[in-house]
Amino acid sequence: MRTVLITGSSRGIGAETARLFAKNGYNVYINYNKSEKAALSLLDELKDFSVHAVRADVSKSAEVEKMFSEIHGIDILVNNAGIAQTKLFTDITDDDWNNMISSNLSSAFYCCREALPYMIRQHFGRIINISSMWGQVGGSCEVHYSASKAGIIGLTKALAMEEGLSGITVNCIAPGVIKTDMTSNLSEDDFTALQDETPTNSIGTPFDIARAVLFLASDDSSFITGQVLGVNGGFVM
Secondary structure, three states, X not given: OOEEEEOOOOOHHHHHHHHHXXXXXXXXXXXXXXXXXXXXXXXXXXXXXXXXXXXXXXXXHHHHHHHHHHHOOOOEEEEOOOOOOOOOHHHOOHHHXXXXXXXXXXXXXXXXXXXXXXXXXXXXXXXXXXXXXXXXXXXXXXXXXXXXXXXXXXXXXXXXXXXXXXXXXXXXXXXXXXXXXHHOOOOHHHHHHHHHHOXXXXXXXXXXXXXXXXXXXXXXXXXXXXXXXXXXXXXXX
């Protein structure tokens, strides 16, 4: 049974990914920081499967190190934790910038750094990083978010080059418009307009992303590395 750690998995895309991995026979670690109630609820929901919850603020190196010392090695790492913020570029403060980079980019770096020694020793590993279509093309009024997600793409490609000979694949998923808590600030009119702009004329769900993560974690994806998979209904091509 392979072990997967999914960061930021108490709700949204992360929670749906945890459900899918658990139901497909994986040993799942749900990571959460502040959302303990949601994490414990998910743990109870999946009580018939091999699922565990572990708290850590993955934007902090020391907490990531402690979390990995409790897990004792993982086969698959899903770097999903992150935040979003909409702001004019000229209004972005130092704190806004630093919080965005540490939450979205540094967190993935810290987790990869802790996960890799075990993966290298066993000559197998799957790392799946969650970016965004705005990391590919940039989003107005989301410059710091877009920059952090573009950094995830750069991290993915460079790490894939470095770790290929160690039997480790590193890939990235760039979601489009997905209906989650992170997009709860959008009105129904906003969603309708975005749906109209999407070639599939639909809004994505967390399950759409979870299925893509499961595929990239599987043996069927062993010849795929350093890639950015856009799961966006064609919004960005």
